[in-house]
Amino acid sequence: MSAPPHAAADAATPGAGGEPAGPRHVAIIMDGNGRWAKKRRLPRVAGHRKGVEAARNVVRAAGDLGIEVLTLYAFSSENWRRPAEEVADLMGLLRHFILADIEELAQAGVRLRVIGEYRALSPDLVRLIDGALARTADNRGTTLVVALNYGAQNELVEATRRLAERCARGELDPAAIGPAHIESELATHGLPPVDLLIRTSGEHRLSNFLLWQCAYAELLFVDALWPDFDGDRLAQALDDFARRERRFGGL
Template identity: 75%
Template structure:
């Protein structure tokens, strides 16, 4: 760890006997406002946001996180102007092409949640290849939410359970919270411990609604392009100071 904040974070964990969250999820918000403040086109904010994502992914590995999930493109983002969507797809292509070697060598396993098959064929191929290349890695799992919406995910899970009941493979009485959890994209991942949203907004925006049932929530004013190693370390230190009861005393 290189920064003073990271050093203080590590010291605080040791002194308090606190532990790291296993799974951190981030709603990366504020790219457009970052660009607007600088009188730049929105795509400039998205480019800077990609660099912030790179820093945070590297920091996650250095800080010992097990799972990091980034909300990159929601199912509602299709409502944005076609030019902006094209820019975002171009940045996604470049991120995969430019960063896959580093991710693979750093022991990062890439996962994608959401219906990314709806993207253009070349983007789908890049994603599939990147997932296959890193599937054996185990240091950190990087989950990218693409064309993802939590309500759609839950509806999909309900349909899967209904189909099992219809085929006689499952009794309606066997539909439990655990059974539904097993139908979700995140079935084999730990629940989210810490959810961070940047830019000062305080809403979940249809992101991991089920998985964040007992997550600690942290809303920060920092715009996503300005969020980096120190901000992540500070967020983890904040988590370490919280007392989690999970409904108990």
């Protein structure tokens, strides 16, 4: 029997003293901004602003904790269903984050990567994102992946369509298609699979996020609302990960 997809790349490597190494790739569904604001009788945008601060702190902590890749679910393809005013607030916060933080990220060696249909955003925002990507392209520290206008089902549909087009052109035998072919067409190609997926706010669902990449991920659902999540809570999540035994379908 062949090894399961991701098993070779995803298996924990023993660290010093024989303990499992920490996760290479951590993904976070940042949930709870609105509830954080509601508890304080504040407008939802106040929760989103506080959520940006939490993201900033977690990105800094990820580098200190040795995380190779950190993926943040910033805006899903379903979030367009929210009120137009809230969507505008979120886009404004994204602009501010890029303008205010890109130099710090660049100086810290962070490499920015964006997944999702971000080119559907406003032209000025697309230009800012492209500039931030170019500014950090040569960095070799933590890779910060931001999911913008992203949905995993659409990602898989697009990957399947591209493979079908290759088959139609005679470039690929349909019978030869395997997991590596699909992975090569995903937005996350070249990145390690997700080792640890964290969702804040006590919700227990994936919400159309990295469905393929999380096939063998450890899932951690925490009660803290996203604006209250910080570097200490991220470190606690890594401690929880270290106590788990990952078997990838084996014994």
